[in-house]
Amino acid sequence: MDSLVVGPGALGLLFAARLRALGNVTLVGRKSGLQQSQVQWQDGTLSTLVLPQQGPGEALPEPLDLVLVTTKAGDTLQALSLLLPALPQSVPVLLMQNGMGSQQTVARAFPGHCLLAATTTEGANRPAPDRVLHAGHGETCLGPLTPSAASLAPWVAQKLRQAGFYSRTSHPIEQDLWGKLAVNAGINAFTALLDCPNGVLPEQPDFQQRITPLCREIAAVAQAEGVSLQAEALHQQILTVCARTAGNISSMLQDHRAGRSTEIDYINGYIAQCARAHGLAAPVNQALFEGVKQLHS
Numbered sequence: 001m002d003s004l005v006v007g008p009g010a011l012g013l014l015f016a017a018r019l020r021a022l023g024n025v026t027l028v029g030r031k032s033g034l035q036q037s038q039v040q041w042q043d044g045t046l047s048t049l050v051l052p053q054q055g056p057g058e059a060l061p062e063p064l065d066l067v068l069v070t071t072k073a074g075d076t077l078q079a080l081s082l083l084l085p086a087l088p089q090s091v092p093v094l095l096m097q098n099g100m101g102s103q104q105t106v107a108r109a110f111p112g113h114c115l116l117a118a119t120t121t122e123g124a125n126r127p128a129p130d131r132v133l134h135a136g137h138g139e140t141c142l143g144p145l146t147p148s149a150a151s152l153a154p155w156v157a158q159k160l161r162q163a164g165f166y167s168r169t170s171h172p173i174e175q176d177l178w179g180k181l182a183v184n185a186g187i188n189a190f191t192a193l194l195d196c197p198n199g200v201l202p203e204q205p206d207f208q209q210r211i212t213p214l215c216r217e218i219a220a221v222a223q224a225e226g227v228s229l230q231a232e233a234l235h236q237q238i239l240t241v242c243a244r245t246a247g248n249i250s251s252m253l254q255d256h257r258a259g260r261s262t263e264i265d266y267i268n269g270y271i272a273q274c275a276r277a278h279g280l281a282a283p284v285n286q287a288l289f290e291g292v293k294q295l296h297s
């Protein structure tokens with residue numbers, strides 16, 4: 001059975017490289033052709049990945065048993081708008097975007113499809129357009145977004161395990177998505193605004209002043225959304241992640257430095273929007289959201 005990877009960037013090519021051992025893999029990007037990349041694994045070994053790539057709207061290969069979506073959050077709905085109407089509704093589609101909001105938008109647009117969401121701590125980056133670096137092993141946690149996906153979640157997790165990714169199911173997946181969202185909301189925007197690696201954040205006066213009220217805001221919004229999250233535990237978790245990933249340049253800072261749009265709408269922007277919907281104040285999230293937006297403009 002074939003797999004489809006929509007969004008052949010760092011994460012997509014990493015997953016495609018492993019899934020290829022289980023069957024054919026086709027990429028869906030912005031244009032068609034053969035995609036050749038060098039994948040460098042953590043132990044230093046290199047694999048050459050040559051996969052067919054098709055553009056949006058082209059006929060899908062058959063039979064398909066899994067669609068992995070690895071576009072950035074802001075590109076996801078557009079990437080799926082031509083593809084999903086042509087896909088049998090029974091094929092599981094795993095959304096792997098960071099942040100929140102894009103997954104729910106896709107689920108609202110295609111409620112009859114078998115949609116799942118994942119949060120992953122696998123790390124991949126592209127030091128050059130034709131090179132992917134597996135920067136860190138992690139865990140992929142996935143669960144259903146639409147009712148028909150519930151029975152398929154264990155099968156999808158098993159397929160990812162067979163491909164070599166430590167994976168497990170979680171229900172409700174929103175709890176895990178919120179957990180990752182909250183940590184990203186406490187790190188990514190600060191690194192972009194202060195132009196520094198994760199490990200330098202705890203020494204920055206701006207971070208020190210805003211992190212406590214930020215964690216309180218995030219916990220209050222999460223609780224209003226029915227998600228259990230404690231402000232003090234989140235604060236500690238953010239500091240731990242900063243220490244553990246001290247040398248990392250966050251994806252938001254990388255995007256800003258490269259002049260690409262960031263995922264801020266789906267991180268602090270999403271939390272500020274949820275706060276408004278619940279009648280809560282979230283001035284720190286709003287300020288971080290606006291600050292990153294201004295950087296980009």
Ligand SMILES: NC(=O)c1ccc[n+]([C@@H]2O[C@H](COP(=O)([O-])OP(=O)(O)OC[C@H]3O[C@@H](n4cnc5c(N)ncnc54)[C@H](OP(=O)(O)O)[C@@H]3O)[C@@H](O)[C@H]2O)c1
Nearest residue numbers: 007008009010011029070071072073075079097098123124
């Ligand atoms: N990289 C990681 O380690 C990692 C870890 C956890 C989560 N994530 C999340 O995973 C998602 C992908 O991250 P990434 O680092 O892999 O980003 P990326 O390298 O920018 O890859 C995104 C890919 O999507 C393609 N794309 C954009 N619009 C498309 C469309 N309409 N149709 C098909 N393809 C389209 C892009 O093509 P172009 O190059 O032509 O724009 C690019 O190849 C993000 O939400 C990120 O936060 C990433």
